[in-house]
Amino acid sequence: MGYARAMTSTDMRPEMARDGGPVIKVENLHKIYEMGDTKVHALRGISLEIYRGEFVAIMGASGSGKSTFMNLVGCLDSPSEGTYLLDNTNVASLSRIDLASIRNRHVGFVFQGFNLLSRTTALENVELPLIYSAMRARERHKRSRAALDRVGLGGRMDHIPSQLSGGQQQRVAIARALVNHPSILLADEPTGNLDSRTSVEIMDIFQELNETEKLTIVLVTHEPDIAEYAKRVIHFRDGHVMRDQVVQKRRSAAEVLASLPPAED
Numbered sequence: 394m395g396y397a398r399a400m401t402s403t404d405m406r407p408e409m410a411r412d413g414g415p416v417i418k419v420e421n422l423h424k425i426y427e428m429g430d431t432k433v434h435a436l437r438g439i440s441l442e443i444y445r446g447e448f449v450a451i452m453g454a455s456g457s458g459k460s461t462f463m464n465l466v467g468c469l470d471s472p473s474e475g476t477y478l479l480d481n482t483n484v485a486s487l488s489r490i491d492l493a494s495i496r497n498r499h500v501g502f503v504f505q506g507f508n509l510l511s512r513t514t515a516l517e518n519v520e521l522p523l524i525y526s527a528m529r530a531r532e533r534h535k536r537s538r539a540a541l542d543r544v545g546l547g548g549r550m551d552h553i554p555s556q557l558s559g560g561q562q563q564r565v566a567i568a569r570a571l572v573n574h575p576s577i578l579l580a581d582e583p584t585g586n587l588d589s590r591t592s593v594e595i596m597d598i599f600q601e602l603n604e605t606e607k608l609t610i611v612l613v614t615h616e617p618d619i620a621e622y623a624k625r626v627i628h629f630r631d632g633h634v635m636r637d638q639v640v641q642k643r644r645s646a647a648e649v650l651a652s653l654p655p656a657e658d
Contacts, residue, residue, distance in 0.1 A: 414481070415442040416576050416609050417466060422475035424461050424632075435461040436472070437632035443577075446607040448599070450620035453629035460581070462629065463613050467579045468496040480576050497525055501570030505582035507562045509554045515541060516550040519569045526573065540568035544598055560591035567598060571608075578602070580612045584619055590653055596622040597646035622646055 424436040436458045443449055453459040464470040465477060468484055471492070477485040484495055502508075509518045519537040528536075541550055544564040554562050563583060570578055580599070584592035600622060602608045612623060620626050621644040628636040 414444070415478070416445045416480055417441075417443040417611070418476075418478040419466075420476045422462075422465065422477060423473045424458075424465065424470070425473040434632055436465075438475070439632070439634060441627065441634060441637065443609065443611060445576075445609055446603070448603040448610045448612070448622075448624045450612045450614055450623035450626045451629060452614060452617070452620055452626060454615075456631075457629040458632040459613050459629045461632075463579055463581055463611070466577075466611065467500050467502060468492040497522060498573065499576040501573065501575035501578045503563070503566050503570050503578065503580040503583045505585035507554070507559075507566045507586075509562055509565060511554055514551050514553055515546060515557070515565045515568075518554075518565055519572050522569060522573045536572055537568070540572045541565070543571065544568045558591075559587050560594055563587065563591075563595055564598070567595075571602070575608075577609045577611060580610065582614060583612065584614070584616065590650075590656060592619065593646050593649050593653070597650060600646050618644075 419442075420440045422436055422439040423434070426433040426435060439458070439462060451459045451462065461470075465472055466479075468479070468487075469492075471487070472485050475485060476483060479495065480499060482495065484492065487495065510521075516534070516537050519540055520533050523533040523536060538547070538550065541547055541564075544567050546561060546564050546568065549557060549561060549565075552561075554565070557565065563586075566583075578599075583599075584595055587595065596619065599610055599612070603610050603624075610623075612619070614620055621640070624640055624643055626636075626638050626640060627634060628638075
């Protein structure tokens with residue numbers, strides 16, 4: 394994988410195309426978990442910016458802080474100290490109710506385990522964020538069908554998860570993450586439960602969303618080959634950013650798929 398030299402987010406500004414200001418900006422971000430008399434420092438003063446239209450992979454060993462950072466960026470938790478601006482809104486000190494509102498309107502999530510309701514159709518799973526937004530049924534159905542079409546599952550809308558392959562379930566999860574038109578898409582080990590070919594297919598969807606719709610994507614992965622599909626790779630270690638690198642020549646999922654044997658039925 395071809396990287397530029399290690400650099401901070403400030404150093405990177407002349408090197409990268411920017412579409413407006415940062416959609417994510419954290420300054421001196423700390424997260425401390427208290428476990429009895431013990432304090433665990435999960436994040437130790439993280440400062441970085443992620444701009445609109447970036448595709449960022451976050452890597453690090455277990456305990457490096459990458460999952461904690463993802464939870465904070467996704468408004469699933471609040472920092473112990475520091476500032477977090479999401480779309481220029483300081484969310485670091487918001488209440489749980491306000492965080493939930495911001496999360497529903499601005500953040501789409503894709504998880505390793507898909508997190509689909511097992512007795513609910515693909516269409517109904519995708520509709521869930523819109524139900525929480527109190528959207529009318531007709532508009533809800535329209536947007537959910539469009540999201541499933543976008544990920545190539547227009548013909549599987551009435552299927553429940555057990556009738557879908559792992560890759561199809563992850564596509565449903567991606568459609569659900571997209572249906573509210575989020576500012577950022579957060580993907581936590583989205584290929585962890587998938588075979589090699591299906592993993593590339595999912596990365597192809599992410600790259601297309603990033604290129605054609607300029608969707609900002611932040612991906613947590615421990616797999617170096619998956620990180621190669623991103624435009625920028627940030628390495629965490631012990632709650633610190635150790636390296637922040639621009640990918641000079643990133644991998645094309647479409648080209649990798651074209652080189653593979655045809656998919657089996």
